[in-house]
Amino acid sequence: QPVAGEVLDHLEQLALVDFRDAEGVERLRRAIQFADQLHEVNTDGVEPMDSVLEDRCLYLREDDVTEGNCAKELLKNAREKVEEYFVAPPGNIPLPKLEERETFLQGS
Amino acid sequence: AARGCGGVWRWAWQRGARGPSPSPRGQRAAASSARGGAVLVGKSGLAPWVPVVGLEIHAQISSNSKLFSGSQVQFAAPPNSLVSFFDASLPGTLPVLNRRCVEAAVMTGLALNCSINKKSLFDRKHYFYADLPAGYQITQQRVPIAVNGSLSYSLCIDNKMSQMVTKTVRIKQIQLEQDSGKSLHDDTRSQTLVDLNRAGVGLMEVVMEPDMCCGEEAAAAVRELQLILQTLGSSQAVMAEGQLRVDANVSVHRPGKPYGVRTEVKNINSIRFLAKAVDYEIQRQIEELENGGTILNETRAFDSKLGCTVPMRDKEGKQDYRFMPEPNLPPLILYDAKSLPANMNHQQVVNIDWIHERLPDLPSVKRAKLVEQYGILPEHSFALLNEDGLTEFFENVVKQTQMKPKKVIGWILNVLLSYLKQHSLTVKESPISSLMMADLLNLLEKKEISSTAAKQVLAELWKGEEKTPLEIVKEKKLELIQDQKELEQICQAVIDGQENE
Numbered sequence: 001q002p003v004a005g006e007v008l009d010h011l012e013q014l015a016l017v018d019f020r021d022a023e024g025v026e027r028l029r030r031a032i033q034f035a036d037q038l039h040e041v042n043t044d045g046v047e048p049m050d051s052v053l054e055d056r057c058l059y060l061r062e063d064d065v066t067e068g069n070c071a072k073e074l075l076k077n078a079r080e081k082v083e084e085y086f087v088a089p090p091g092n093i094p095l096p097k098l099e100e101r102e103t104f105l106q107g108s
Numbered sequence: 109a110a111r112g113c114g115g116v117w118r119w120a121w122q123r124g125a126r127g128p129s130p131s132p133r134g135q136r137a138a139a140s141s142a143r144g145g146a147v148l149v150g151k152s153g154l155a156p157w158v159p160v161v162g163l164e165i166h167a168q169i170s171s172n173s174k175l176f177s178g179s180q181v182q183f184a185a186p187p188n189s190l191v192s193f194f195d196a197s198l199p200g201t202l203p204v205l206n207r208r209c210v211e212a213a214v215m216t217g218l219a220l221n222c223s224i225n226k227k228s229l230f231d232r233k234h235y236f237y238a239d240l241p242a243g244y245q246i247t248q249q250r251v252p253i254a255v256n257g258s259l260s261y262s263l264c265i266d267n268k269m270s271q272m273v274t275k276t277v278r279i280k281q282i283q284l285e286q287d288s289g290k291s292l293h294d295d296t297r298s299q300t301l302v303d304l305n306r307a308g309v310g311l312m313e314v315v316m317e318p319d320m321c322c323g324e325e326a327a328a329a330v331r332e333l334q335l336i337l338q339t340l341g342s343s344q345a346v347m348a349e350g351q352l353r354v355d356a357n358v359s360v361h362r363p364g365k366p367y368g369v370r371t372e373v374k375n376i377n378s379i380r381f382l383a384k385a386v387d388y389e390i391q392r393q394i395e396e397l398e399n400g401g402t403i404l405n406e407t408r409a410f411d412s413k414l415g416c417t418v419p420m421r422d423k424e425g426k427q428d429y430r431f432m433p434e435p436n437l438p439p440l441i442l443y444d445a446k447s448l449p450a451n452m453n454h455q456q457v458v459n460i461d462w463i464h465e466r467l468p469d470l471p472s473v474k475r476a477k478l479v480e481q482y483g484i485l486p487e488h489s490f491a492l493l494n495e496d497g498l499t500e501f502f503e504n505v506v507k508q509t510q511m512k513p514k515k516v517i518g519w520i521l522n523v524l525l526s527y528l529k530q531h532s533l534t535v536k537e538s539p540i541s542s543l544m545m546a547d548l549l550n551l552l553e554k555k556e557i558s559s560t561a562a563k564q565v566l567a568e569l570w571k572g573e574e575k576t577p578l579e580i581v582k583e584k585k586l587e588l589i590q591d592q593k594e595l596e597q598i599c600q601a602v603i604d605g606q607e608n609e
Contacts, residue, residue: 014428016236050229050433058438060456063171063208066178067192074188074196074304084187085301088238090293 003029013095157360157397159390160367161326162318165333166311167343168287168351169212175286175310176203176246183349187303195308197241202436209310210253210458212342213284214442216312217254219336219470220279224460226442228253230284230434235427238302239289247313249431252283253440259316260472261332262490263324272487277329278317287311306350312343318357318367322390323383330354331379335471335493347378354382358389360397368393368403373417375409385410389417474499482506482513491521497535498525501542508546511553519549523563527570539572548577561586 008019008028019025071084080087171181179192194201217224229251232244257279265271289307291300314333320326334352337343345352359370373389376382388410393403408417443449445461469477475489478499484492492499502520506513524545528538548569552562561581568580581587589595 010428014234014430051435051438053438056438057456058205058440060207060210060458061173061178061204062455063173063206064178065173065180067173067194068179068190070193071186071188071191074191074193082299082301084189085292085303086188086238088291088300088302090295090298090300092236 001029001033003032016095155362157394158363159321159394160318160359160361160370161320161322161386161390162357162370163314163316163320163326163330164355164357165314165316165330166287166353167216167314167333167337167345169209169310169312170341170343170351171206171208171212171310173206173208174308175206175209175284177308178204179308181309182305185305187301188305190305191307195241195304197243203246203434205437205440206310207455207458209284210440210442211463212310212340213253213282213312214458214460214463215340215467216314216337216342217257217282218460218464218467219340220254220257220259220282220314222254222257222279222282224254224442225251226444226447226460227251228284228440228442230437230440231431232434233429233431235429237288237291238300239291239304239307241289241304241307245286245288246434246437247285248283250433252281253442254282255280257282259329259333259336261325261328263328264487272490275325275328277319277325280315280317282315283313285311285313318359323386326354326356326386327379327383330382331494332471334379339468339471339474341468356382356386356389358386358393359403360390360393368397369405371403371405371417372407373410374407374420375411377412381410381412384412384415385417388415392417482517484513484517488517488521491525492517495525495528495535501535501538501545504542505546505549508543509549509553511549516549519545523566527566540566540569544569544577551577551581555590556588557581557586558588561588 003025008025011017012019019028075081075084075086078086168181169175173179174181174192174195177192177194179195180190182190192201194203214224228248230246231249233247233249234244236243258276259279260274260276262272262274265273287306287309289302289304291302293300316329320329330352334345334347337345337352343351347353354376356373356376357370358373359368361368371389371393373385376385389408396403407420409420410417442458442460444459448457448459471493475486475493478484478489478492479486492502498520501524502513502517505520506516509516524538524540527533527540528535548562548565551557551565552559557565564584564586565577565580568575568584569577575583589598
């Protein structure tokens with residue numbers, strides 16, 4: 001079952017992924033199909049599991065200051081910086097609407 | 109829990125509502141509806157409106173280090189100096205939960221009469237913003253740490269302190285979550301500067317049900333919450349430093365009809381502005397609807413200079429946060445006396461009962477004790493707790509004077525407090541100490557001076573020149589004359605003076 005065009009567009013906007021071409025979309029469809037096999041199991045009345053680690057103990061840390069003070073190191077990877085600040089664009093630049101984007105999804 | 113505003117209403121818009129009101133044609137009359145909810149009668153005097161106000165409050169947890177990392181929590185520090193690799197979201201880092209933050213949330217939940225969930229879960233809330241380096245925030249969306257509580261607060265009717273009414277707002281839940289970093293917008297260079305010092309600081313989000321109906325109620329509820337948090341020590345809750353942030357959800361509807369579309373109002377920086385913002389938004393929505401318009405489900409920002417709300421940019425459309433369980437954190441398990449496992453390391457255990465036993469007296473309890481112990485009125489106790497350090501000052505004066513507390517309170521609230529307010533001073537900064545105050549009141553009580561003279565002495569003491577009240581009285585010859593003969597002589601002199609004219 002193919003994934004609807006609006007859903008693909010929505011995903012591209014939300015997750016900033018780029019399905020790029022028909023092969024990319026087909027890969028997504030097959031991944032969904034693979035995961036759908038889970039539906040074959042009857043899970044009525046069964047509590048969903050988030051993680052196989054759910055019975056592990058969540059470790060609690062003491063409230064001590066043990067890290068930080070490494071601005072120089074952190075900023076080493078920044079393409080642009082201004083006086084120890086990271087630099088980012090003025091705001092979120094929303095992905096252009098479907099009609100204005102160069103995406104192969106336009107055709108679908 | 110009583111929903112909406114009960115009983116006697118008053119002119120919400122008349123008190124201090126400045127700035128451009130959406131309608132220049134003046135105030136709305138108000139009346140209470142048959143059901144007891146607050147309603148506002150429109151300009152045309154026709155069908156009324158019921159305003160609905162809910163609040164989402166973020167309180168920064170008072171702790172040494174962050175929620176999931178060991179970097180320091182501090183207000184002003186060089187940019188990006190309080191940031192660990194985890195806070196900067198560098199690959200390969202993992203969250204490690206801070207026990208102090210869990211305790212703070214449990215304390216707050218207990219103080220707000222919540223059920224504490226012995227098992228709560230962490231989730232990821234995804235959205236893109238420069239000050240959220242991971243692209244998601246770790247929060248508790250599915251099963252938060254505390255649910256179903258309540259907060260009681262008081263309001264004055266008709267602006268008189270003498271008539272107070274108690275209201276309750278339901279607390280939907282309290283959840284632990286991460287704070288984001290700070291963005292500084294540089295419009296001239298078309299860029300944003302990002303400081304991650306705040307990124308990862310622990311927050312308690314307190315969600316209040318829409319049980320309030322106006323700015324005053326919202327403000328009173330938040331003020332009481334602020335006092336509770338400060339008493340517990342779980343948050344210092346100073347709004348000016350961003351330790352307490354409030355978003356208001358506002359809508360209006362016709363009585364008996366479904367709730368209207370709500371807007372979210374952000375960027376409210378003080379309790380006073382909260383009341384203004386909420387009241388403005390209610391008025392704006394009523395006007396819009398009465399003019400045949402519709403309300404958009406949008407986010408608006410409060411402009412404190414103009415006193416109005418404006419649509420917020422960068423909040424286009426409805427967000428899809430794609431919540432998913434946080435895979436790196438197992439469930440948070442809390443214990444009580446009954447469920448406490450025998451062989452567990454103390455450091456790894458958060459015991460709800462242990463915390464409950466050690467809760468300090470909440471503001472409402474403190475007020476009741478003050479009223480009982482000193483015979484003052486409830487509204488006096490409110491005023492005492494409302495000002496940092498004032499209760500202590502009052503109690504110190506009472507300890508050192510023979511004057512009855514019921515009389516002392518008048519001098520504290522009507523004289524000292526108004527001096528402090530006039531000069532924008534805190535109790536700690538008062539040039540008059542509790543000892544000086546007590547000395548002065550003793551002179552008054554022993555009838556050595558009149559109350560007019562006492563006020564003169566206070567004015568002198570205020571200058572902070574290290575003179576005692578007695579010294580000032582002697583200096584200015586303010587002693588009451590007790591000698592009968594001397595008084596007769598003075599009166600006779602006055603009469604003689606009159607006869608000569």
